[in-house]
Amino acid sequence: MTDELLIKVLLKESTVEENEKVEKWLSAAEANKKHFTQLETIWQVSNTLKNENKRDEEQAWTSFKARRADLKPREDGNSKRLNTGKVWLRIAAVLFIAVGGWMAYSLYGPKNYTQLTATYQVRTEALPDGSALTLNKNTKISYAANFKNNRKLKLEQGDVFFDVAKDKTHPFVIDIEKINVEVVGTSFNIKHIKKETEINVETGIVKVRLANDEIRLYKGEKIHIDGNTSKLVKEQSTDQLYNYYRSNLFQANNIALSKLVITLNEAYGSNITLDEKIKGLTINTTLKMGSINQNLEIICQTLNLQLSRNGNTLLLSAKK
Numbered sequence: 001m002t003d004e005l006l007i008k009v010l011l012k013e014s015t016v017e018e019n020e021k022v023e024k025w026l027s028a029a030e031a032n033k034k035h036f037t038q039l040e041t042i043w044q045v046s047n048t049l050k051n052e053n054k055r056d057e058e059q060a061w062t063s064f065k066a067r068r069a070d071l072k073p074r075e076d077g078n079s080k081r082l083n084t085g086k087v088w089l090r091i092a093a094v095l096f097i098a099v100g101g102w103m104a105y106s107l108y109g110p111k112n113y114t115q116l117t118a119t120y121q122v123r124t125e126a127l128p129d130g131s132a133l134t135l136n137k138n139t140k141i142s143y144a145a146n147f148k149n150n151r152k153l154k155l156e157q158g159d160v161f162f163d164v165a166k167d168k169t170h171p172f173v174i175d176i177e178k179i180n181v182e183v184v185g186t187s188f189n190i191k192h193i194k195k196e197t198e199i200n201v202e203t204g205i206v207k208v209r210l211a212n213d214e215i216r217l218y219k220g221e222k223i224h225i226d227g228n229t230s231k232l233v234k235e236q237s238t239d240q241l242y243n244y245y246r247s248n249l250f251q252a253n254n255i256a257l258s259k260l261v262i263t264l265n266e267a268y269g270s271n272i273t274l275d276e277k278i279k280g281l282t283i284n285t286t287l288k289m290g291s292i293n294q295n296l297e298i299i300c301q302t303l304n305l306q307l308s309r310n311g312n313t314l315l316l317s318a319k320k
Contacts, residue, residue: 001022001032003039005021005022006035009120010039010040010119010120012269015312016269016271016292016312016314019268019269020268020291020292026121033121036121037121040120112144112145113143113145113154114142114144116135116139116143117140118136118137118138118139119137120137122136122137122245123135123139127143127147127165128148129148129151129167129170129172130165131151131163131164131165131172132162133160133163134245134246135158135160136159137158137245138157139157139158139159140155140156140158141154141155141156142154142156148170149170151170151171151172151173152174152175153172153173153174153175154174154175154176155174155176156192158193159190159191159192159245160189160191161187161246162183162186162187162188162189164183164184164186164187164204165185166184166185168184172185174190176190176192176197179197179208179209179225180208180209181199181208181209182206182209183205184204184205185204186201186202186203186204186205186206187203188201188203188204189242189243191242195226195227196224196226197225197226198222198225199217199225200222200237201217201220201221201237203219205218210225213231213232215233217234220236220237221234221235221236238253239251239255240253241260244263244289245267248288248289249286249287249288249289250263250264250267250295252287253284254283255282256280256281256282257278257279257283257299257303257316260299261273261316267289268292270292271312271313272296272314273313273314273315273316274315274316274317275316275317275318277318278316278318281303283302283303285298285302287299296316300316305319306319306320
């Protein structure tokens with residue numbers, strides 16, 4: 001496995017087939033996971049530094065070139081290798097930021113919160129109070145440095161399952177932009193992507209606040225909040241689809257096909273689309289977190305659909 005492909009995955013410039021290739025490689029050996037984690041750590045730190053210092057990758061690349069100005073490309077064809085396009089430009093920028101910025105980060109980085117990030121792999125983490133978190137891919141969350149006495153977290157983006165340790169004297173509080181979530185000891189899932197937030201409760205009670213409105217969610221209930229929400233309204237959880245990254249199953253219990261497709265695209269980094277004529281279909285099936293091609297074949301067989309490809313776009317439509 002080449003580092004070029006692994007970094008393409010981290011930069012989200014890989015194809016579905018390349019993602020599957022990397023998934024198989026990661027599951028083949030612990031050494032592979034360790035190597036990928038090292039690359040992922042560099043990427044995470046570089047992203048943090050980029051945000052803290054308000055620097056973009058193009059600026060980093062300019063500085064990187066300045067540092068190696070004495071390394072002139074030879075005229076024997078290797079000059080092409082030194083300029084392999086956008087991907088390698090960004091790789092160089094990432095490495096420059098990560099290696100050159102460690103000292104700046106330690107001096108000026110955030111002191112009051114510890115950041116947890118999951119980029120390409122699902123991550124489990126134990127908090128200082130004994131609570132457990134499961135982070136889906138592409139998730140960023142942070143927790144207060146003195147967490148045992150100040151159980152506060154900030155969810156920037158992503159998908160997190162919380163199994164909260166009981167402590168009646170120190171409520172467990174999560175801030176998500178304008179939303180405030182508070183619990184004592186319970187388990188629940190929060191998904192926050194592109195200004196939309198969904199909370200599903202598995203055990204206990206979850207208190208949700210938005211502006212001057214407050215609501216309590218109990219086992220088996222959920223709430224969806226977006227930019228247009230003015231009043232909090234809860235509903236029953238009708239499926240376990242939100243739990244796919246923990247169960248490794250896509251449980252579609254008579255849900256809209258479009259909802260399943262959104263989850264598959266999120267899980268696989270794919271671009272599955274639906275023909276207008278089938279957008280109203282519902283589906284009842286359970287898919288394993290395996291090959292996307294096998295799962296699409298099951299969907300086609302279940303609903304009598306056909307699959308067509310156009311580059312990275314996968315179109316599901318009714319059979320003619």
